[in-house]
Amino acid sequence: MSYDKVLQAKSFIVGTKQTVKALKLGTIDEVVIASDADPRVTAKVVSAANEMKVPIVYVDSMKKLGKACGIEVGAAAVAISF
Numbered sequence: 001m002s003y004d005k006v007l008q009a010k011s012f013i014v015g016t017k018q019t020v021k022a023l024k025l026g027t028i029d030e031v032v033i034a035s036d037a038d039p040r041v042t043a044k045v046v047s048a049a050n051e052m053k054v055p056i057v058y059v060d061s062m063k064k065l066g067k068a069c070g071i072e073v074g075a076a077a078v079a080i081s082f
Contacts, residue, residue: 002032002057002058002059003059003064003065003068005030005032005057005080006032006065006068006069006078006080007068009080009081009082010081010082011080011081012069012078012079012080012081013028013078013079014066014069014071014075014077014078015075015076015077016041016042016044016045016076016077018079019031019045019048019077019078019079020044020045020048022079023045023048023049023051023052023054023079024048024052026052027081028049028052028054028079028080028081029054029055029080029081029082030054030055030056030057030079030080030082031045031049031054031055031056031057031077031078031079031080032056032057032058032059032065032077032078032079032080033045033046033056033057033058033059033076033077034058034059034060034061034062034065034074034075034076034077035058035059035060035061036060036061036062037062037074037076037077038076041076042076042077045076045077061074062074062075062076065078
């Protein structure tokens with residue numbers, strides 16, 4: 001389900017650092033986080049999303065999330081704009 005949202009998004013940003021930056025700019029509609037990512041890696045994203053009141057959706061696999069974004073490696077976090 002959420003993998004489809006990434007594919008249908010107008011634009012998306014891959015990676016935790018870039019996601020946090022985009023959240024602070026206020027241009028993000030939703031954040032997708034892989035449940036199998038290290039919580040120490042995703043903690044800043046979760047904190048920033050909660051602070052900006054942006055919904056967070058969890059998916060099961062970093063590898064599948066990366067693939068949905070068109071990259072060859074796993075992705076811990078993806079920011080979506082609709």
